[in-house]
Amino acid sequence: xxxxxxxxxxxxxxxxxxxxxxxxxxxxxxxxxxxxxxxxxxxxxxxxxxxxxxxxxxxxxxxxxxxxxxxxxxxxxxxxxxxxxxxxxxxxxxxxxxxxxxxxxxxxxxxxxxxxxxxxxxxxxxxxxxxxxxxxxxxxxxxxxxxxxxxxxxxxxxxxxxxxxxxxxxxxxxxxxxxxxxxxxxxxxxxxxxxxxxxxxxxxxxxxxxxxxxxxxxxxxxxxxxxxxxxxxxxxxxxxxxxxxxxxxxxxxxxxxxxxxxxxxxxxxxxxxxxxxxxxxxxxxxxxxxxxxxxxxxxxxxxxxxxxxxxxxxxxxxxxxxxxxxxxxxxxxx
Numbered sequence: 145x146x147x148x149x150x151x152x153x154x155x156x157x158x159x160x161x162x163x164x165x166x167x168x169x170x171x172x173x174x175x176x177x178x179x180x181x182x183x184x185x186x187x188x189x190x191x192x193x194x195x196x197x198x199x200x201x202x203x204x205x206x207x208x209x210x211x212x213x214x215x216x217x218x219x220x221x222x223x224x225x226x227x228x229x230x231x232x233x234x235x236x237x238x239x240x241x242x243x244x245x246x247x248x249x250x251x252x253x254x255x256x257x258x259x260x261x262x263x264x265x266x267x268x269x270x271x272x273x274x275x276x277x278x279x280x281x282x283x284x285x286x287x288x289x290x291x292x293x294x295x296x297x298x299x300x301x302x303x304x305x306x307x308x309x310x311x312x313x314x315x316x317x318x319x320x321x322x323x324x325x326x327x328x329x330x331x332x333x334x335x336x337x338x339x340x341x342x343x344x345x346x347x348x349x350x351x352x353x354x355x356x357x358x359x360x361x362x363x364x365x366x367x368x369x370x371x372x373x374x375x376x377x378x379x380x381x382x383x384x385x386x387x388x389x390x391x392x393x394x395x396x397x398x399x400x401x402x403x404x405x406x407x408x409x410x411x412x413x414x415x416x417x418x419x420x421x422x423x424x425x426x427x428x429x430x431x432x433x434x435x436x437x438x439x440x441x442x443x444x445x446x447x448x449x450x451x452x453x454x455x456x457x458x459x460x461x462x463x464x465x466x467x468x469x470x471x472x473x474x475x476x477x478x
Contacts (some may be wrong), residue, residue, distance in 0.1 A: 195439045199230045200324060201475055202369070202434040206237035206395025207417025209247065209281065210260050211429065212267060218429045222271060225433075228474040231324035235271055237395030238336060238373035239417065240264050240281025241293065243286065247420045254289060261293040269298030273416055274300055275320045278332035279373040279396060281420065285312035285343055302334030302371065305354040310345030316405050318354075319361065328438065331361035336373040337396055351378060355386055362388040367443050369393060376414055381408035390443060391434060402462030404434065404448030413448040416461065428452035430461055435478055446476035 193369075203222060226232045241261050242248065249256035268276075278294065278301050294301060295314050303317030322330040333355065338348035351374060362368040368388045372379050375397040383392060387409045401418030415432035418424075434448040452461040 154223055155194065158200060164197050167219055167318070197444070197477075198326065198328065198438040199475060199477070200328065200330065200367075200436040200438075201225055201230055201232045202235060202330075202393065202432075202436070203232065203433040204235040204237060204371075204392075204393045204413070204434060205415055206393075207239040207279065207419035207420075207431060208264075208429075209239055209242045209418045209423070210264055211418040211423060211427070212264065213425060213427055214429050214453055214455060215267065217455065217457055218431065219271060221431065221451070221453055221458050225474045230475050231326070231328070232475075233274045233322045233330070235393060236268070236276035237370055237393055237415075238277045239281045239395060239420070240268065240276070240279075241282045242420045243281040243284040244421060247423065254286060257286065257291050258293065260287075262296065265293065267296050275297045275299055275332055275334075275371065275386060277303055277336050277373050280314065280337045280339050281339070283313055283336065283346075284340055284348075285310075288312075302332065303336045303357060303391055304333050305335050305349040305351050306338075307347040307349060308345065310343055312343055313346065317428055319358065323363065329365040330367045330436070331365040331446070332369045332371050333358050333361065334371050337375065342416070351382060352385055353391070355382060359386070359388050362390075366438060366441070369390065372396075375399075376412075379412055380407055383407035383412050385467045386410070391446060391448075393432065393434065400430070400462060402450055404432075404446075404459065411446045411448060413450075415450045419442070428454040428459075428461075431458070435475065445478040 157259060168290060213216040233259055240257060276299055291313055300320045301316055302318060302320050303316040306316055308315050319331055319333045335351050370389055370392040372392055373396045374395045377400040379392045379394040384407060389410050392410060392412045394414045398417035399414040401414045404411045404413035412434050413434055417432045418427060430448050430450060432448060436443060450461040451458040
């Protein structure tokens with residue numbers, strides 16, 4: 145590998161080399177830096193200047209289930225990233241509600257579900273979520289209350305693999321575009337799970353066919369993200385099937401991947417989740433960080449990890465297997 149390999153295009157060979165790992169990538173980048181103290185080599189041309197990179201940061205969570213612990217610390221972390229001067233978007237992979245009465249305030253019944261749901265959505269709005277995919281807990285119809293709550297969400301809810309022809313739920317657009325002030329666009333395609341007996345007029349469509357029918361988004365925008373509430377195994381299957389996808393931000397199975405894993409050139413990230421039946425008031429909030437780096441029109445690097453945010457602020461969630469460097473910085477480079 146030479147230093148020039150770093151300039152490979154988004155759809156080219158760089159998909160096959162980006163899975164080497166953070167430590168190797170770090171050593172490679174260091175090796176590629178010019179060494180001015182040695183002086184120019186006699187007869188050599190000018191030292192090429194590495195092109196500048198644009199970055200986009202995607203903060204993401206999943207399966208929060210009414211969980212709002214350490215809200216001040218979570219807000220402080222999110223605001224610190226936003227203050228770093230790069231585009232930042234906040235996404236949820238679903239299950240911000242709880243469909244089981246065991247997870248509602250004791251003795252309040254459906255009124256407790258409504259009250260907790262309103263509070264959760266209001267706080268997500270205050271935090272500035274940009275888009276979410278509704279999870280199975282969120283779309284489980286509990287009379288008119290579920291639709292009432294979902295329609296009150298102060299951010300778009302997307303689900304490309306749901307056919308909704310019932311008044312119990314609102315319609316969901318298939319995808320949402322995130323756009324930076326500089327004009328870059330990231331297409332986010334929503335996928336969710338129906339793991340209950342659906343009412344008439346609600347159907348879960350086969351995910352592979354849905355993704356295949358939306359692959360034009362990969363060519364029309366700077367990146368294609370799947371915001372998935374399918375679970376870790378289906379997400380890995382989709383990564384194997386669709387190398388055109390850049391990143392999968394997943395949930396549903398409460399899987400915690402301390403660092404995002406690369407599968408067939410697709411970076412798969414799962415930030416874990418909270419217990420919806422026996423919530424722990426002391427449990428840390430879990431927040432995924434995904435960094436996208438661009439050179440010109442090419443997405444040249446991606447990296448992601450998960451932070452556990454508690455009373456003392458953010459800390460790594462689990463053990464990093466790569467370099468694990470830079471997690472403290474608001475927007476570290478890959």
